[in-house]
Amino acid sequence: MQVHNPIDSQGKKLELPEHTLVYAMQAPKALSDPKQAVSDALANPIASDSFQHIAKAKLAANPQAKAVIVISDNTRPVPYKGEGNILVPLLEVLLETGYEKDNLTVLIATGTHRPMTDDEIERIIDPWVFEHKIAIVNHDCKEDDNLTYLGRTERGSEVKINSIYSKADLKILTGLVESHFMAGVSGGRKSVCPGLISEHGTFLFHGADLMGHQNSCDLLLDGNPVHEESLAFAKMAGVDFIINVTLDHAFNITGVFAGDLEVAHQKAFEMVKGYAKIPINEEADIVITHAGFVGINHYQSAKAAFAAIGALKKDGYLISIANFTDKKDVVGSVMYKTVLSILALTSAQELVTLLHSKDWPFMPDQWQVQKWASVFEKIPLDHYYYYAPQIAGEDNSGLPGIDASSLTNSTEYSEVVKKVIQHIEKREQRKDLKILYLSDGPYAIPYVG
Structure with a gap:
């Protein structure tokens, strides 16, 4: 199936498996004047x-x-x-x-x-x-x-x-x-x-x-x-x-x-x-989302990942695509990168414990990493796949998750997502995984209800 992909600069649709469940919020109509x-x-x-x-x-x-x-x-x-x-x-x-x-x-x-x-x-x-x-x-x-x-x-x-x-x-x-x-x-x-x-x-x-x-x-x-x-x-x-x-x-x-x-x-x-609240029937094995307009860099893309938590099965997989438009820093500040690398090298629980320690020196932008940690309290670090053309193939050792560009030479969002799904199916050794697409990215909040 083809679905709207608001972050594709060329306006191309996103191709997903036919059995993908697509959820979107029903925003009011635009004002006529x-x-x-x-x-x-x-x-x-x-x-x-x-x-x-x-x-x-x-x-x-x-x-x-x-x-x-x-x-x-x-x-x-x-x-x-x-x-x-x-x-x-x-x-x-x-x-x-x-x-x-x-x-x-x-x-x-x-x-x-x-x-x-x-x-x-x-x-x-x-x-x-x-x-x-x-x-x-x-x-x-x-x-x-x-x-x-x-x-x-x-x-x-x-x-x-x-x-x-x-x-x-x-x-x-x-x-x-x-x-x-x-x-x-x-x-x-x-x-x-x-x-x-x-x-x-x-x-x-x-x-x-x-x-x-x-x-x-x-x-x-x-x-x-x-x-x-x-x-x-x-x-x-x-x-x-x-x-x-x-x-x-x-x-x-x-x-x-x-x-x-x-x-x-x-x-x-x-x-x-x-x-903006979207009721879903049940949590999915694989959730696909995008970072939206706000996702100008990795820092801002945390919002899409956090919003997807309610749609994810425990230990499920999250695929997030983005188009980073911040030409000065596609990841975030030095402090953000520093705390993020601690998360990538340890775990969500260890990071949160560290942030609450009386000996931890507060760092601006640590809050965004703490929100990332909430995502990784529900899924393992390596169950998160991310893709943005601006960081594809770069040294992303300090970022949690798997750079989806490592699975394909293609720069097309559809092909990248396809390869990630195949990679997950191979890891799980099954092809009947429930897939859900959040078409509004960070702007809509799914919940089982």
């Missing part, structure tokens, strides 16, 4: 005064008021460009209301990710923004001189926030709401935390205890400590207005949620939760 929907959301937001009313009030209090619009980096397909984008309408309202161009900043919430390059920024932001010479700035979690200390959360996290944001009179968050393997869903408060915090602020927020908590998972907010800590940061930093969207498989807008930080985000969460 997204531009009007964005305009309506700004004028009639959720649990909030209109965006223009809020902007005018800030300007009345300070004629030189500064406004900051926080946007996501290139790991999220947020519509900041083209027809129906959510960035230009915000800026238009601010300019029409009387804000000076020099007092407007578009701030990229990179979190602990590397800064975006000029080329990357141009690819995601509408030309209108450059034509009007609006300042666009990358957040830098390590640049302490540009961070403002606001105190500590009840859990004890250091709250240092980007100073451009902290000192702004009008604070606006934008983003995408989709399932997230730590915080339940993305969007809302995540634009601030981890988007605009210090590297040190991640030590508790992304520490071993919170990462290992059973509620730090997809599509759960109640009792999720990662969500709660992120929200605590956002409340301390202050948020005047948010505009978040939901998207379909083709990245078309299916919903616009603007207004109050918590109420508007909750509405978006409820919508996503309604379709």
Whole structure:
């Protein structure tokens, strides 16, 4: 059978065995007029005064008021460009209301990710923004001189926030709401935390205890400590207005949620939760998934593997394909590689024990490896097969699992997956293995039900 493969740059279908079970979420239909929907959301937001009313009030209090619009980096397909984008309408309202161009900043919430390059920024932001010479700035979690200390959360996290944001009179968050393997869903408060915090602020927020908590998972907010800590940061930093969207498989807008930080985000969460959970009849021997748009490198591809856990039989096999678009580092940071190599050389249990040790020095990006460990608590390390053209045939000794490119000279996803399935059938000495394909990759969460 042929199925949609969203990561194939040439648009080729993925060929799978005929008996493969294919599961997909039923996302709502795309909005017929997204531009009007964005305009309506700004004028009639959720649990909030209109965006223009809020902007005018800030300007009345300070004629030189500064406004900051926080946007996501290139790991999220947020519509900041083209027809129906959510960035230009915000800026238009601010300019029409009387804000000076020099007092407007578009701030990229990179979190602990590397800064975006000029080329990357141009690819995601509408030309209108450059034509009007609006300042666009990358957040830098390590640049302490540009961070403002606001105190500590009840859990004890250091709250240092980007100073451009902290000192702004009008604070606006934008983003995408989709399932997230730590915080339940993305969007809302995540634009601030981890988007605009210090590297040190991640030590508790992304520490071993919170990462290992059973509620730090997809599509759960109640009792999720990662969500709660992120929200605590956002409340301390202050948020005047948010505009978040939901998207379909083709990245078309299916919903616009603007207004109050918590109420508007909750509405978006409820919508996503309604379709992103996928009931399956039983766990499969082999699960095939893909890293999706977010899978720009190995670090980000962890999200697809974690999302697949609910579909995997104990000691089953996971095949993950990806198209790494990060041209600077297709694996991840030095710290990520370091902790990942420990996992590859030991086991999930040994790594988690080490991360909880009082003698372990916290390393940024260890949280992503801890999520990888959750996958390998269900399947052995060598039951994971991965393939991305960008790392095929490289020295991957520090990566857990089996590089599928070692099984074939082909660079076609279909041929690679075919060879992996044959390899697994040979290992198991049977051909009646149940195979399941998760067509939404990291964005849908399968569960037996």
